[in-house]
Amino acid sequence: MTAFSHYRGALDILQPAKNPIFILLQSVDADALGSAMALIFALEQDKVKSTIFCVSPIPTFLTFLLNGREIHNDISKIELTDHDLVVVTDAGSIYRTGIQLELEGYMENGGQLLNIDHHHIHEPFGTINLIDATASATAVLVYDLLKLGGWTISANIATAILVGIIADTDNFSNAGTTIRALTIAAECYARGAETRQVWRGLYRHQPLGALQLWGLIFSRLQRNERWGIVATVILQEDFARHGLSDEALDGLANFLSSLADVNATMVLTELPDHQIKGSLRTTKDNIDVSKLAAWLGGGGHKKAAGFTVSGRLAHSERGGWQIE
Structure with a gap:
């Protein structure tokens, strides 16, 4: 204490x-x-x-x-x-x-x-x-x-x-x-x-549209085999298409942290003001995601942390996503 x-x-x-x-x-x-x-x-x-x-x-x-x-x-x-x-x-x-x-x-x-x-x-x-x-x-x-x-x-x-x-x-x-x-x-x-x-x-507050949005987010999941990190992205247009706000993402990062055989998970969400919010989670005792968050200007806890950076999300040449 x-x-x-x-x-x-x-x-x-x-x-x-x-x-x-x-x-x-x-x-x-x-x-x-x-x-x-x-x-x-x-x-x-x-x-x-x-x-x-x-x-x-x-x-x-x-x-x-x-x-x-x-x-x-x-x-x-x-x-x-x-x-x-x-x-x-x-x-x-x-x-x-x-x-x-x-x-x-x-x-x-x-x-x-x-x-x-x-x-x-x-x-x-x-x-x-x-x-x-x-x-x-x-x-x-x-x-x-x-x-x-x-x-x-x-x-x-x-x-x-x-x-x-x-x-x-x-x-x-x-x-x-x-x-x-x-x-x-x-x-x-x-x-x-x-x-x-x-x-x-x-x-018990999520509407049907939120689950449909989650399905889209799950379809974008990608794994970095070198680091054992699973990541996905949410675009501003996704919210508009489903008529939802970022409230619909409540609980998403924690849900993804339940994935087996991964070291950490990362969710990147576009914000309206040309910012991108990152949410990091891990269940591994030997991994501290707050260090990565701090390096990116954010913070948090050893197993749950976040950060915000400037930019927009765009497709990369390798078929993934990148921040521009």
């Missing part, structure tokens, strides 16, 4: 906050949103109302976590200096917030930023950083923080925490699953977590 002093430092700026703003990462995932909402619900026990900002839309299958809270997505309409604390959860790097310059300017002017994460972060970017790369999910750190801070683990907090843990352990099936995560999950069940809602949100 992370040193007690790190939790104490986080509480020292979180508990006095009267007007905090939570900054979600772009393409926010279940652990990032669940961790943020658990903190927001806890602060509401103290009659503190938080502002929530995300540059991209919240995936529809996760909106149940918001309980009707408003999401702001235009940073030009937000004055960060009006807020006495910025909180960022599970971002991996400040770049993934989409408002790096604004956050750096906020801190340069004396603003406090609490960064809570379970990713390997080469350059922690908060004024206070609560980071533990051995934790199964950022939600685990948030749970411990709330317990140390004396907040009640209500049913809505328990639901938010459980979402983060289940998502990042792939339903308690991957190598990130720990006794601590299982213990906290059991506590969340006991505290009234909406388990049916969690299951529907995480695992």
